Amino acid sequence: xxxxxxxxxxxxxxxxxxxxxxxxxxxxxxxxxxxxxxxxxxxxxxxxxxxxxxxxxxxxxxxxxxxxxxxxxxxxxxxxxxxxxxxxxxxxxxxxxxxxxxxxxxxxxxxxxxxxxxxxxxxxxxxxxxxxxxxxxxxxxxxxxxxxxxxxxxxxxxxxxxxxxxxxxxxxxx
Amino acid sequence: xxxxxxxxxxxxxxxxxxxxxxxxxxxxxxxxxxxxxxxxxxxxxxxxxxxxxxxxxxxxxxxxxxxxxxxxxxxxxxxxxxxxxxxxxxxxxxxxxxxxxxxxxxxxxxxxxxxxxxxxxxxxxxxxxxxxxxxxxxxxxxxxxxxxxxxxxxxxxxxxxxxxxxxxxxxxxx
DNA sequence: TGATATTAATAACATTTGATATTATCTCAG
DNA sequence: CTGAGATAATATCAAATGTTATTAATATCA
Numbered sequence: 001x002x003x004x005x006x007x008x009x010x011x012x013x014x015x016x017x018x019x020x021x022x023x024x025x026x027x028x029x030x031x032x033x034x035x036x037x038x039x040x041x042x043x044x045x046x047x048x049x050x051x052x053x054x055x056x057x058x059x060x061x062x063x064x065x066x067x068x069x070x071x072x073x074x075x076x077x078x079x080x081x082x083x084x085x086x087x088x089x090x091x092x093x094x095x096x097x098x099x100x101x102x103x104x105x106x107x108x109x110x111x112x113x114x115x116x117x118x119x120x121x122x123x124x125x126x127x128x129x130x131x132x133x134x135x136x137x138x139x140x141x142x143x144x145x146x147x148x149x150x151x152x153x154x155x156x157x158x159x160x161x162x163x164x165x166x167x168x169x170x171x172x173x174x
Numbered sequence: 175x176x177x178x179x180x181x182x183x184x185x186x187x188x189x190x191x192x193x194x195x196x197x198x199x200x201x202x203x204x205x206x207x208x209x210x211x212x213x214x215x216x217x218x219x220x221x222x223x224x225x226x227x228x229x230x231x232x233x234x235x236x237x238x239x240x241x242x243x244x245x246x247x248x249x250x251x252x253x254x255x256x257x258x259x260x261x262x263x264x265x266x267x268x269x270x271x272x273x274x275x276x277x278x279x280x281x282x283x284x285x286x287x288x289x290x291x292x293x294x295x296x297x298x299x300x301x302x303x304x305x306x307x308x309x310x311x312x313x314x315x316x317x318x319x320x321x322x323x324x325x326x327x328x329x330x331x332x333x334x335x336x337x338x339x340x341x342x343x344x345x346x347x348x
Numbered sequence: 349t350g351a352t353a354t355t356a357a358t359a360a361c362a363t364t365t366g367a368t369a370t371t372a373t374c375t376c377a378g
Numbered sequence: 379c380t381g382a383g384a385t386a387a388t389a390t391c392a393a394a395t396g397t398t399a400t401t402a403a404t405a406t407c408a
């Protein structure tokens with residue numbers, strides 16, 4: 001298997017190992033990765049609505065509800081009804097959580113340093129630049145014409161147990 | 175947020191976008207990513223046992239069972255009891271599936287080309303080298319001493335609904 | 349050699365995630 | 379105004395994933 005073709009495999013491994021390492025560290029704070037992500041964004045944009053936060057962090061609104069439920073009951077944040085739009089809830093971090101965010105960044109920095117060990121600074125620059133370009137490339141792509149025009153009721157439709165995808169979803173940019 | 179600190183976020187995005195793009199393509203073959211991964215490995219190592227395949231592809235044995243169940247019922251492969259060890263089942267691709275593997279590689283190549291668009295070949299080389307080094311770095315790490323020695327029955331133990339991790343897992347190398 | 353521990357596969361159960369429906373509120377075109 | 383959509387949050391339900399238990403077959407070693 002040539003080097004190029006191994007890319008997908010390496011990307012998967014790196015992504016999983018990196019997440020795992022960070023989560024192991026975050027477990028000490030009794031936090032999960034999605035919770036950390038939410039906290040970090042909230043620290044940057046105090047008083048965000050759930051809908052906006054879901055969009056920014058790229059999670060389903062329903063998933064965010066659950067993340068926030070837990071963090072609220074743990075006393076990290078509170079939901080305040082938006083006076084201008086009573087459907088919306090603005091999320092505010094409690095003082096206690098603001099220190100947490102600093103901790104989170106420390107863990108993130110630590111994890112990154114472990115990952116980058118022995119890689120020259122300049123090479124790291126190239127790496128990030130490349131990944132950023134790839135992200136843009138992939139984000140720009142058109143939805144890939146699903147040639148599902150003929151035979152509308154083709155053989156077997158759904159079923160599940162292929163272990164995973166069946167639905168799709170498009171996404172916003174930052 | 176400086177460039178270094180954005181690394182985790184970019185990595186996550188790239189990984190997800192890349193997987194999503196590939197899965198969209200694979201959907202045309204009625205295959206999921208885990209199925210594709212299993213097929214590719216099986217094509218390289220005909221007659222592998224499930225346990226070994228699970229190890230190679232880094233999925234839980236139970237998860238693999240389900241992936242194979244589906245693919246077997248779709249007629250892509252068959253399980254043969256190992257004559258030397260009657261507990262084990264060796265997986266053999268059926269002729270029909272071998273063509274599939276070529277298709278899968280085509281999709282993978284296509285996806286990679288889309289991702290790498292506008293990135294000079296040399297830079298791609300550096301990218302892959304960097305990621306490979308990171309993978310090694312992360313794989314080498316010791317399990318991160320969980321300082322869970324004092325207060326064995328501390329405040330609240332499990333609970334769930336943090337949206338995700340609570341358990342861990344170690345892994346083999348290739 | 350035979351009792352005990354291990355391993356491969358899988359069944360049974362629990363948790364989590366994703367999809368859709370629901371409720372309250374808001375926005376406008378008319 | 380007013381009523382036909384949107385939109386925000388969330389409840390409810392279904393699919394999928396992870397965990398632990400089970401069964402059969404080996405391996406180990408006292």
